[in-house]
Amino acid sequence: MRLFAGLDIGTTHTKILLLDESGQLIHQAKSSYTHGFGARLNPLELRDISFRLLDSVSKFVNPDDTLYCAFSAAMHSLLLVDKEGNPISELRTWADTESQPVVAQLRNDPAVLQLVEETGTPFHPMTPLAKMLWMRRQSPELLDSAFQCIGIKEFIWYHLTGSWETDCSMAAATGLYDPLLQDWHPLALQLTAVRKEQLPAIRPVHWEAEPNPVSETGNQPAELVQASSRIRFVLGGSDGCLAQIGSGAMKPRVASLTIGTSGAMRVVQPESRRGAFNGLFAYQLDPGHYICGGPTNNGGIVLQWWEENVLGKNAGVQQMLEGLEQEISSVPPGADGLVCLPYFAGERAPVWNADASGIFAGVRLHHKQAHFKRAMVEGMCFIFRQLLERIEERYGALEEIILSGGFTQSGQWVQLLADILERPLMVEKEQADASALGAVAVALKAAGICKNWTDAERWLLRSYTICEPNPQHKSIYQNQYQQFLRLCLF
Numbered sequence: 001m002r003l004f005a006g007l008d009i010g011t012t013h014t015k016i017l018l019l020d021e022s023g024q025l026i027h028q029a030k031s032s033y034t035h036g037f038g039a040r041l042n043p044l045e046l047r048d049i050s051f052r053l054l055d056s057v058s059k060f061v062n063p064d065d066t067l068y069c070a071f072s073a074a075m076h077s078l079l080l081v082d083k084e085g086n087p088i089s090e091l092r093t094w095a096d097t098e099s100q101p102v103v104a105q106l107r108n109d110p111a112v113l114q115l116v117e118e119t120g121t122p123f124h125p126m127t128p129l130a131k132m133l134w135m136r137r138q139s140p141e142l143l144d145s146a147f148q149c150i151g152i153k154e155f156i157w158y159h160l161t162g163s164w165e166t167d168c169s170m171a172a173a174t175g176l177y178d179p180l181l182q183d184w185h186p187l188a189l190q191l192t193a194v195r196k197e198q199l200p201a202i203r204p205v206h207w208e209a210e211p212n213p214v215s216e217t218g219n220q221p222a223e224l225v226q227a228s229s230r231i232r233f234v235l236g237g238s239d240g241c242l243a244q245i246g247s248g249a250m251k252p253r254v255a256s257l258t259i260g261t262s263g264a265m266r267v268v269q270p271e272s273r274r275g276a277f278n279g280l281f282a283y284q285l286d287p288g289h290y291i292c293g294g295p296t297n298n299g300g301i302v303l304q305w306w307e308e309n310v311l312g313k314n315a316g317v318q319q320m321l322e323g324l325e326q327e328i329s330s331v332p333p334g335a336d337g338l339v340c341l342p343y344f345a346g347e348r349a350p351v352w353n354a355d356a357s358g359i360f361a362g363v364r365l366h367h368k369q370a371h372f373k374r375a376m377v378e379g380m381c382f383i384f385r386q387l388l389e390r391i392e393e394r395y396g397a398l399e400e401i402i403l404s405g406g407f408t409q410s411g412q413w414v415q416l417l418a419d420i421l422e423r424p425l426m427v428e429k430e431q432a433d434a435s436a437l438g439a440v441a442v443a444l445k446a447a448g449i450c451k452n453w454t455d456a457e458r459w460l461l462r463s464y465t466i467c468e469p470n471p472q473h474k475s476i477y478q479n480q481y482q483q484f485l486r487l488c489l490f
Contacts, residue, residue, distance in 0.1 A: 006439030120282030129175030242438025294349025
């Protein structure tokens with residue numbers, strides 16, 4: 001029998017799903033990080049957690065089975081390593097904004113504008129391009145001494161296979177990749193003064209490799225080593241691109257909308273449309289599929305900040321969502337005139353300003369804590385309305401919007417989003433991590449079960465409930481949205 005696993009390496013935890021040939025879930029597990037948070041992580045901890053999760057899956061592989069395991073990871077991370085694969089820097093994630101000074105200085109540089117147009121990647125501190133430009137100024141000797149400049153997925157892949165390789169979707173998110181050449185962009189190499197041999201080889205997302213348990217690290221778990229002859233590792237892709245597949249949103253005019261710690265809205269296109277930057281990214285999944293859209297920094301992390309730093313609470317995510325349901329329902333739509341620009345973590349799309357900050361406007365004496373909580377959630381939804389308008393302006397009207405991410409556990413939040421977008425929303429009945437499911441789909445393609453991505457959608461059966469917008473709230477949110485847009489101009 002063939003088994004299929006998807007391992008997703010995020011910025012707060014790593015998770016794994018294991019499915020059989022019929023699409024039935026056999027096993028799932030996840031583990032959070034204890035060393036580092038948000039902008040800087042310990043790559044050795046993430047590697048060891050990934051190995052433990054793979055080890056947990058290996059126990060389900062019988063002698064007559066073959067396991068195809070594909071990988072997903074958060075985009076934009078940067079890690080420098082030596083020839084033996086040992087880290088010589090911290091792992092900088094998308095949330096790292098240290099390079100903001102160089103981004104502010106070079107934002108309108110002709111070479112940078114050319115790269116934005118030709119790579120499809122916005123110029124922002126999240127990108128490895130910006131991080132490398134900053135390193136070139138601050139610690140050029142460190143950058144020059146690196147044997148490889150990689151992300152977390154490439155680091156773990158090397159310690160499993162012994163090869164320095166990345167896929168085109170992860171490469172596309174670096175700001176260093178030319179999708180037409182399907183190779184590292186010569187201008188990006190020139191600007192960063194990074195040698196091409198310091199970057200991993202670029203492969204398709206369904207690229208396969210055999211485990212290399214006799215690696216120089218020698219730290220793979222016992223179960224994984226014993227099962228290695230029955231395992232095929234599949235390179236996989238970026239969490240954003242794979243979430244599009246895992247959400248069942250690979251058809252034209254279908255968008256996926258995800259909110260977890262951060263959030264994003266995406267559509268799939270057959271080609272990258274080069275032209276003036278309109279605030280959206282275009283990341284190549286493969287030569288015929290580009291995942292286009294915009295990310296926001298400000299998802300669940302905003303509510304977590306409010307709970308911990310403002311209210312002084314230390315509730316878990318589930319408790320936080322349960323409390324959110326009660327608080328949102330206790331306040332009328334529009335939060336009694338309170339409007340929030342929730343740029344508390346800076347912002348990416350559509351403003352692309354790491355220095356942006358949050359605003360509460362219209363504060364009056366009658367406003368209570370629940371008003372601020374609802375205004376923050378409404379503000380996050382207004383960001384998605386901005387993204388929806390940008391996407392439809394560039395790619396045409398959408399027919400479906402499919403939701404995923406932890407926020408879908410809050411019925412009040414989903415309803416509020418439907419009201420503000422003025423669209424019906426499709427919510428999956430049984431929650432499964434979209435990026436990990438997308439990785440499973442890549443494993444299916446590598447095994448020859450699926451010839452195209454929509455085949456994978458049919459194999460990963462799912463059912464949805466529909467959340468319809470409440471027309472009675474339309475005028476309230478149209479007025480609030482205009483106030484939100486005025487705040488964006490500050």
